[in-house]
Amino acid sequence: MALGGNPVFNGKNFRSATRGNAAAGFGTTTYAGQTVANQQQLEHMYNQPSAGPAQTGRMTFDDVIVKTLLSLGVVLVGAAIPAFLVPGLALPLMVLGALGGFVLGLVNSFKREPSPALILAYAGLEGLFLGGLTMFFESMFPGIALQALLGTLIVFGVTLALFKSGKVRATPKAMKFFLIAIISYAAFSLLNLGLMVFGATDGMFGLRSADIPGTNIPFGLVMGLLAIGLAAFSLIVDFTSISEGVRQGAPQKYSWTAAFGLTVTLVWLYVEILRLLAILRGDE
Incomplete structure (x- = not known):
């Protein structure tokens, strides 16, 4: 047997096919070359790194960072409009931004x-609000805008460092206290706003402007520090959600949700620091 012990390979038809293949250039040498090439391709494929989250359409930290920076960039552009482009319309733009941002904030939260x-539209409206509010306080207390911005960056950096070190986590027990505290703070803020609207208080910041009985410490100082602490813990909650989303392979589109959450928290943190600084500088 010319081709070995298997009688199947000794038939006439197989020999004819082999000769035909050889004439066409598909002989044993070519087949061996193809085998080597296929083996090299397989080895190359096995040596390639595994497909990462970006290749599989999953959320990554890079996605969240890029989209958050984009959202914050839109906030800055919106803030520049009442601050530098049309300062004469700062007040109406601030009101428009506050109301529009509140509505779109709710819409984005429940979608x-x-x-x-919608997330970028929210960022733009919040920018209008922040730009008008910042210029209002800047006219009264020069340099307060830079102080508030630096304070926001410092709190964000410290909070991120604590989270990465593992020293602060959004545990179930901590979340219970956080929810109770934030609901209480929201109730106080609504009450204070109502008193200010109906003229029941004389201070610029309502109850926040009054001193704690028996002291010279403004009540707003205590509430401001509490609010900044709540905003900082809200950042911890955001970081935890982002880490869980990346770890569990959440779809890439939810990096926009993470960016929205961070933008909301950072806007809140900036406003609280700005107001606290204004209360502390109120005697200037």
């Missing part, structure tokens, strides 16, 4: 699927 357009 099941994130909408990049």
